[in-house]
């Protein structure tokens with residue numbers, strides 16, 4: 382905890398200009414990247430993050446660390462955004478992206494000190510990034526969507542060094558099967574892979590259910606526990622007698638009348654259930670409530686009913702069973718029914734859930750993740766999310782690269798060649814970019830307790846000799862062929878990381894003035910007291926409100942400086 386980058390948490394200045402602004406931003410960016418560096422790779426360490434309310438997260442996942450860290454500095458946050466974009470676009474490579482952007486800033490700092498202009502640097506970095514993306518496409522390997530072996534290896538690589546590592550062979554199989562199941566040609570939404578976390582048992586007991594699990598029980602004890610070969614109806618409504626919209630008053634003058642009134646309601650509920658029976662439904666999932674009387678009739682007919690099913694679950698049921706939801710039972714016909722070989726209430730880790738499985742074409746599946754404790758499962762879940770992301774990306778793009786630092790070393794070599802053709806001062810920026818990429822193999826070596834220089838020298842000579850897939854085996858320290866080892870990552874993990882890392886670094890480098898609204902000062906503490914109005918040291922123009930206050934602060938700041 383001692384080396385927490387305090388500077389990124391709070392910043393006193395109101396206005397910082399010129400070299401000071403640059404160096405402040407670079408320092409903040411480097412600090413962010415430094416904070417996740419030790420987690421990179423198969424031998425990376427984990428971090429324990431304790432939130433303000435005492436909640437604890439133990440993780441190896443770059444973007445999770447940065448999100449939990451409550452980072453306050455605006456420049457630091459731009460680096461955090463790099464991780465977030467990476468997470469959204471590919472789901473993996475968040476640490477790498479942040480580490481590269483920190484290193485780009487560090488190398489830039491050295492060049493700035495040699496009086497190379499920031500704009501020249503920015504231009505050189507952009508050119509280098511573009512060249513790098515092209516070079517990566519050239520060394521990428523084509524993967525066919527039916528090549529399950531490579532998909533499995535990609536899924537496993539994303540879990541290496543994480544909590545899921547022990548069971549990564551099994552989990553990689555589950556992930557590949559899950560993504561293949563939910564894929565509609567090239568359109569893959571991994572949200573259709575539902576993850577159910579169950580505390581108890583070991584990771585090895587995790588399984589894939591080809592269907593949907595609803596976190597509910599059947600609505601009445603008298604209904605069957607299990608329906609085989611079930612016709613499934615989905616109702617986006619309640620099975621109740623609607624209350625009239627208008628406030629109606631019913632005057633009952635004798636007991637018979639009351640009975641008649643109640644009988645009438647019962648009759649309506651019976652009719653609803655009959656509508657389900659008529660089309661041949663065996664199980665019904667209802668978005669709203671199910672009246673007691675309707676429950677009774679459903680149970681009598683042997684229909685399994687579930688009430689208050691969430692809209693997201695309805696969506697999954699639609700995808701997996703092929704049923705189409707109706708907004709009122711009057712619309713229900715046989716065409717709306719879906720099918721599941723089994724609808725059953727089962728016990729999972731002490732909770733009762735409804736399993737809808739053995740469907741014909743499971744376009745929505747459920748991964749039951751088991752683990753010893755909640756923290757363990759949460760971390761496995763994060764690794765699984767990364768893994769789902771890389772398999773999805775590979776199926777979408779069909780291109781992968783060898784891992785273990787191989788692409789970065791290869792890029793560094795080709796960028797140094799390219800730099801000669803660039804000439805001028807930009808050449809120095811391109812060379813700096815090449816050096817910066819080597820932070821990945823260097824960090825992989827460092828985290829594995831190896832000598833980064835030795836490793837890098839060996840890697841470079843292999844790549845010089847044309848071994849494009851030569852990478853670092855973090856376990857033995859040897860330089861090996863990563864393709865043969867089966868360490869693969871999607872091409873997009875690398876191209877996206879380079880693009881966002883470059884954009885963020887360039888954006889920060891081009892800033893020569895930071896003008897902060899009043900509440901940046903001590904922002905961590907004052908975050909919520911909007912009523913503070915202008916900046917604490919407010920200048921004469923300390924108008925209320927964000928921007929006005931900020932400008933006032935700026936005036937005050939400048940006055941102070943002169």
Ligand code: ADP
Nearest residue numbers: 420421422473474475476477541784785786855
């Ligand atoms: P990120 O958040 O960037 O994905 P990781 O901690 O997952 O960070 O580390 C990813 C790096 O580890 C990549 O460079 C990848 O190639 C490398 N890597 C993964 N598995 C292996 C392995 N078995 N041997 C060597 N390097 C590996």
Ligand code: MG
Nearest residue numbers: 473474539767
């Ligand atoms: Mg990863």
